[in-house]
Amino acid sequence: MILSLQNVSKTYSNGVKAMDQISFDLSPGMLGLLGPNGAGKSSLMRTIATLQLPDSGKLYFNDLDIFSNKTAFRKHLGYLPQEFGVYPKETAYGLLNYFALLKGISSKKDRNKMVDSVLELTNLQEVRKKRVSTFSGGMKQRFGIAQLLLNQPKVIIVDEPTAGLDPAERTRFLNVLRNIGSKNIVLFSTHLVEDVKELCKDMAIINKGKLITQVAPSRATEILKGKIWETELTEKELSESSLPLLTLSKKYNEANQEVSRIYAERCPFESCRLVSPKLEDFYFLTLKSG
C-alpha cells in the first residue's frame, strides 16, 4: 500500500505558491507533516483529500490515479480538516449516522454497528445522545476522528488536530490517533514537534511550498548528537565565533537570562554546554538552513 505524490504544484490566483514540485511516497504508518504557518501544509492535505486540484503533478494510491478516480479513492480516504463545524441540533449519534450514509453504509443495521464502534474507539459513547455543537474542543476533535473512521479508511489525513487542545485532551486525542495509525497511511500535520515525536515513525518538513526533508524522528535526533549546545552568550558575542554556528532557539532561564540553543559541529566557546538533541532542534535547523 503506497500513496505517491509526483511533482505536485499549485499556485493560487493571488500568486502564492502553495506547493512547489512536491514529491514523496507514503507507506502505512504515521507521517508527521511539519512546517510553519503558511508553508502549504493544508493545501497539500486538501489536495490529497481530493478537495483541490493541483496545477500540475500526479497523485497515485497504489496504481490508482486519484484525480481521475476521485470516488474510488474516497472509499479509502478519511479526512479531518483543520477547522470544521457541525450542524446545530444534531447529536453525535445522528450526525455520525449521516456521515456513515455518505460513506456508503446503506444498511441501517451496519450503520448503527459502525457508529457504535467508532464512538467506542473515540470514547464518545457516553455523550452519543448529546449535541455535537455543545462538545468541548477535545471532544469535538475526537468526533472528527470518529467520522473519519466510518469508512475504515486506508489513507487518513488529519490537519493540525491538536491545535487548541489542553494537555489532557491532547493526550487522549493522540492515543486515539495512535490506535488507528499502525496499519494505515496516516498523514498528520502539526506545528507541535512534540506530537510528531510521540507518534510518528516518519516526518516531513515543508516550507514555502517545498518539501525540505523527509526523515524518521529517531534518525533526526541521531544526526544531531554532539552538535547541539546551550549558551548564555549574546547574539553579538556568538557572531564573533570562528566556527560556523546557527542559533536554533532561545529561552530564558530562572535567572531571567537568555539561553540560546545553537548548532555547531564542535564546541564554539568554552562556556557552551553540550546538550542532547531534541526533534525541535532538527526542525529549526531544517527551516533555518533552508
Place this chain on the structure above:
Amino acid sequence: MKSAVFLYEVKTWLKSPMFYILVLSFFLFALVSMLGTGGYFDGPVNSGGSIQVINSAYSISSMGFLFTKFMLFVVAIFGGFSLYKDYKENVHALLYSFPISKSAYLSGKLGSVILVLLLFSLLTFSGIYFGEIILGEANPKIAAKPISSYLLAFGFYLFPNLVIVGVTVFVVVGISRNLFSGFIAVICFVLFQLILENVFFGHREWLALLDPFGQNAFHFATKEWDLKMQNSTRLPINSLVIWNRILWIFLAFSAYYFFYRKFNLQYGPFLQFKGATLQEKKINIPSAHKVLGPNHAIRYHFSWKARITTLGQLIIFDFKSIVKSWTFLVLCLFGGITVFFIQLKVSKTGEFNLWPLTRLFIGAPLSFYAVIIIFGTFLFSGILMRRAGQYKMNLMLDATTITNLQLMLSKIGAISLLHIVQLLLFMLIGLAIQIINGYHNFELGLINFHLFVLLFPILLVWNITSHFIHSLFPNLFLGLFVLISIWMGTQSFEQLGIETNILKFATLPSLTYSDFNGYGNQLNGYFLLLFYWLLFALILVFANSVIWLRGSLTSIEERYILTKSRMTKPLSLTLILLSVNFIWLGFEIYKLENFDRNTITEKENQKTVLTGYKKEWGRFKDITQPTITDVYLHLDLYPHENRFKAKATYNLVNQTNKKIDTIFIRAGFDEITEIDWQGLASLVKEDNTMKSYLLKLNQPLKPRDSLEVSFRIKNKPNGIFTKNSNVIENGSYIQQDILPRLGYQFTEHELPLTDTLVSSHNYFHRDASYANIHTLISTSDGQIALAPGYLISERKDGNRSIFEYRSPRSVKFNFSFHSAAYEVLEENFGNVTLKLYYQKGHGFNNELMIKGLKASLDYNSKLFGEYPYKQIRIIEFPHTEKSFSATLKSNNIPASEILFNIKSEKFNEKINLPFYTMAHELTHEWFGNQVMPADAEGAKMLTESITEYITLRIYENQFGEAAARKFLNVQYRRYKEGRKKENREEPPLSKVLSHQEYIAYGKGAIAFYEISKSIGKGKFESVLRDYISKFRYESETYPTTKEFIELLKNKTTKEEHLIIENWLSQTSAINLDYKKTYP
C-alpha cells in the same frame, strides 16, 4: 467611535459591487415600467378618453406601493447583512472586545442601513422620474405635475415603508443571527398585510390604520376619487394616514429599542436557552488494545440501488433540517393563515357568496399560494445548498464517496417533500373551510390531481432551477436576485408583448375547471408545456452536477478547470442531445401555438386589418338588404371531438319597396362557412379574413318577394392551444354568432336621439327583427340537446340523439343551442311548463330560480299581457364558457354555473341572486323581446332600467320592503362605483350608452323607483302598459326614450314632469347621501 462604525458600514456598501448591481437593476426596472406604462414601446393606447395620467400624485403613489414590494427583497439584504456579516465571519468575537459601546455599534449599523436604503430608494425612484421626462409632456398620459407629488409619495409612503421593514429585519437578524430570518420577516410583512385585508375586510378604517405599508390608508383616503380626481388631485394626507405612519414607525423603532436594551456585545447567542459547553464526567484514557481492525462485517455499497437507497435517506435528513427550522414554521404559519383567508374569501364577493367549491380554491388562492411556495423554494434551496458551508462541514462531507448527483438530488428531493407538505397544508385548509361551511362534497380526487399532478411538477422545475442558480452563484444575494428576476420576468413578458409560452419560464397557462367539463381540452397543451419545462429542468440537473461546488475552490479559473474535468464525453453528449430536443420541442410548440396565425391575433395587426376593411367594405353599408324571416338549422354536435357541423337555410324577404340585386353576407368569424349560391348568384367580392362576401343575384329580388339561401358551417379546427369551437365534451353553449348575417356590421351604433333615421333599426339586429326558427339538433348519446322553441320530436340513431325544436311564432334573432348530460327539474305554472336543466350536484338554488320565474310570470303577465310560450327553460352552462351572466334567448334562459353555485343561506344580508336573476331575465320577454328599442342612445334605459325596476317590484312583493331597500342600496353602490371610473361627461339616463351599465342598471332602477313613488306605482305601471301595447312586436318603427318619456308625461302633471325630467333627462339626480335613504 459612533461615526466610525457608521462610516465604515456605509463605505463597505458603497464599495460593494452588489450595491451597484441592485441600484442599476431597480433603476432600469423603474424606468422601463414607467416607459412601458406610458406606451413608449407600443405607442400610447387611446382608451376612449378615459386616460389615467401616470405621473399624477395618485399614480406615483400607487406605483410606489408596487415598487415597495419589489424592493423589500433588497431591504432584507441591506437590513440584515449589516449585523449578520459580523457573525458570519466571526468578527464579532474580536469586535465586541474593542472599546466600543453598544449604542455606537448598533446605532452606527442601523444608521448606515437607513442611509443606504435612502440612497437606494432615491436612485430607484428617480427611474420613474426619468421615465416621465423621456415620455415628455406631449404624451397623453403625462400631465404637467410638480415634483412634489414624487416627494410626497416618496417621503410619506415608500421610504418610511423601507425603513419600517428595514429596522424590523435588522432586529430579527440581530436576534436570530440568521440572515434568512430577514427574508422570512419580509415575506411575513407582505402576508401580514394580506391577512389584515381579509380580517378587516368590512372595517376599512381599521385596515387603513393597521396596514404596515400604509397602502390601505391611502386607498381609504382616495376611495371616493373618480378618474378625474385621480389625475389631478394632490396626495391626500389625512389624520388616518398620519396615524398609520406614526404607528408603524413607532412599532418598528420600539422593536429596535427592546432589542437594544437586551443586546449585549457578547459572543454567545442573543437568546441563551442551553447551558454552555459540555464537560465529560470522567476522563477515559483509551487502552492500547483498542485498535481499529478491519471490520469485515460492515458492508459498503456503491451500486446504483444502494445509491438510490442512500439518496432517500439523505432526502429525509435534509428535509428534517428544514422542517424543524423555525424559518419554515413561521413561513408555513403566515402562509397558512393568509391562504386560509384567501380561500375563505374566494367564495365571497361583494354581491353574493358561493359554496366553498374546490374549483374556487384551485384558482386564484392556489396561484397566490404557489408564489409563496416558489419564493420559499428560492430561500430554502439557498439554505440547503449553503448549509454545509455555513456550518463548516463541507470539507468533511466533500471528501466522502457520496456523488455530486446524490448531494444535489437529496436537496432537490428535500425541497420537493417540503412542497408536498405545503400542498397538503393547502388542501387541509380548504377542507377545513368546506367543513366549517357545511359543504361536504369533498372533491379529493380533483384537488389531489390539481395539486400533485398539475402543480407539483412545475414547482419541481422551479426547485431544480433554484438549486442550479444557487450552485452557479455562490453568493447568496446574487443567487436570490437572479431567481427573483427570473420570476419577475415571467410575470412581465405579456406586458412586453411576448405571448408565446416557450419563453415564459416555468409559467404555465392558468387552468379553469368546470363541473361540467372538467379541465376540458386545456390539459393536452398544459402537459406538453409541462413536459417541455421538465426537459429543461433535466438539462439543469445534469448541468448542475457538472458545476456543483465541491472541495475548496479559490478562484473562477479553478472552478472552470474543475467543471471541465467533469465534462466527460457521455455527459456532454447527453447534454447536447437533451438541449437539441428541448429546442426542437420549443419550436414545435411555437408552431402549434401559431397554427392558425393567419387569423388576426396581434392587436396592431387587428387595427390595420379593421381599418382596411372599413375603408373597403364601408361603401356598402347602406345597400338595401332583405330580412331573415325563417331559419332552418340542421346542427350536428360532436361533444367528444369538440366540433360541430351545420346546414342553415334562410328565407329572405325583401321587406322594402326597392329591388334588391346584391346580398352582403358576413359569416361567423370562428367558423368555416360555405354559401350555396350556385345558380342563384355570382360572387362579386370577398374578404376571407373578415368573412365578408358580396353576391350579385342572378334575378333581383322584388319587393315582398322571398329567396332561400343555404350555408354549410363548421368550426375551424381546434389546436392544442387554440379552441375554435364552443362544442365541449359536456356543457356546450352555442349562440347565434355561428350563423351568417346580412349587411355591413360596423355601422354607427346608438345614434343620437336627434338623428332622423333613429327609429328604423332596432338596437339588436340590422338584418332581422323577428324570425321563425326550426332546428334539428343532434348530439352524442347520453346528452340532451336544446334549441329555441318547443321540442317536437326526439329519437335515437345509433349512438346519436336527435332532437327537433320549432319556435311557435317568430322570435328575436337571439338563439342558444346547448348539449350536456343534464339533470332536469320540471314544474308547471298555469299553463306554462318550467324546466330547469342543470349539472348533477348543482341543485342548490333550483327552488329559488323557479320561484323567480313564477313571480316574474305572475307579475308581468298580469300587467303586460300573457306570456307567449308554453315552455320556459333555464339552462345551466359551464362558467368557463362565458363570464358570469344569464340572458334570455327566445324561451331559453342560459345561466352560468356560478348562479347555481351560490350559497343561499344568508339572503337577508345579500341580494337573493338566483331569484333576482330569473325574475329579471324573464321580464326581458316583455321589455327587450316583445318591444325592441331603436338603435339609439338611451336604448338600455328601455331594456335594462325598466326591467331592473320591475324586478325590484317583484323582489319587493316576494321579500318585503326591507329587502327592496337593500336592493336599491346595491344599485346605488353600483352607480357610485361605476361613476368613479367614468372620465367623460356622464349622460342623463335617457341618453345612456350600452357600456354604461352603472347608469342603465344602477341609476335606472333608482330613477324609476323614485318616479313611481312620486307619481304612484299604479300610474307608472299603466305607462309601462301603454308603452308595451303601443310597440309590441313592432318591426318597422322602434321606440326611443323620447317616446317613452312622452308617454310618461302624457299621464302626469306638470309638477311631476319636473321630477321625471330631473331623473331621466338630467345628469345627476342622485346625491351621494343616498346611502342614508337606503342603508
